Amino acid sequence: MTIYLDHAATAPINGAAIEALNAQMRKVGNASSLHNPGRSIRKDVEDARHALSELVGAAPSEIIFTGSGTEANNLAIKGFFWQSPERNVIVTSAFEHHAILDPIEWLVEHESAEQILIPITRAGLIDLDFLKAVVASRAAEIAVISIMHSNNELGAIQPIAEVVNIAREIPVHTDAVQSFGKVEFNFDSLGVTAATISAHKVGGPLGVAALILKRGLDLTPILHGGGQEREIRSGTLNAPAIVAFTAAAQDAIANREENFRKVRHLRDYFISRLQVILPDVRINSISDPALPGILNATFPGTESDALLLLLDTEGISASAGSACSAGVPRPSHVLMALGLSESDADASLRLSIGTTNTEKEIDQVLAILPSVVERARNAFVVSELI
Ligand SMILES: Cc1ncc(COP(=O)(O)O)c(C=O)c1O
Structure with a gap:
């Protein structure tokens, strides 16, 4: 038993994702190549990006595919921090996933960042009054506020729309790895600057995720190379995993x-x-x-x-x-x-x-x-x- x-x-990978993965793995070509097979893979990736962007309430160009939710979270934290050298404070909650807490800790140790942790109430929600006070006194120093959309150990959904209101001009990132596909999540209507989603939590394959990042914004990359994904995340696109991610997400959202x-x-x-x-x-x-x-x-x-x-x-x-x-x-x-x-x-x-x-x-x-x-x-x- x-x-x-x-x-x-x-989560177990679902049937639609396995089929998509299988079919795509039989095809050859690098999405960045100019020849016919390469262009065919590029089309598959862009179709998947388009469909996923609609499911998540974003524009296709706002989806940056990564190799994991952990990578997308690291990119958001380090990327926003390095993007604004005049701001060294990162605000987050005390019960974030380690994929948020540890990159911040690393920046504190190696790049003289300052971390401010928002406490959690007994009901499992971030203390919004504490956040208001932090923003009121330190707004000009804050590089990014990162609060998870729902907590992975408690399930508690956080008041992200209110965080966005409080933050005003400060970029807000939300780790929506546990929420996407299970509860209402719409990037555009939530008003956040960036969000993380990950395929293997919604019935997709392991090793593919996305950082959704508002159009026109730049992040300092952590990976350098071929300049894929708006030059923010270099690396040959994992077409089979991306196509399967979208197939799993379609199934999760439809049901x-x-x-x-x-x-x-x-x-x-x-x-x-x-x-x-x-x-x-x-x-x-x-x-x-x-x-x-x-x-x-x-x-x-x-x-x-x-x-x-x-x-x-x-x-x-x-x-x-x-x-x-x-x-x-x-x-x-x-x-x-x-x-x-x-x-x-x-x-x-x-x-x-x-x-x-x-x-x-x-x-x-x-x-x-x-x-x-x-x-x-x-x-x-x-x-x-x-
Ligand atoms: C809230 C949250 N964020 C990030 C991650 C990391 O995602 P990944 O496993 O795709 O690296 C997890 C995985 O447990 C998670 O639960």
């Missing part, structure tokens, strides 16, 4: 409302049953509006490593936070930003539900969970469980 409850780490209802129902059902069978479990993902499938809970008296290991031996895949920091035994910075103690953060799991899950699977997990929690509570060290 395998029950996959880690859709926020990566978005139905998928939302299905996944949200599974999560609500899971939570209501969980609270009956394990009454001392505390649910951390309580905010609304939120992504439909994220369930984050603290299992007092346990350690997430033990829970994960025991669930894995039962064929259930979950996560203790963002997969990108999995393997590194430290409590989630997201839960700590929310105000949880280190031991509570360390006793928490993220179960992320997707469209491929069923109510039967949730019942199977619920049937196993009490004994898993019991065993995790009795384990003094994780090695005892192996």
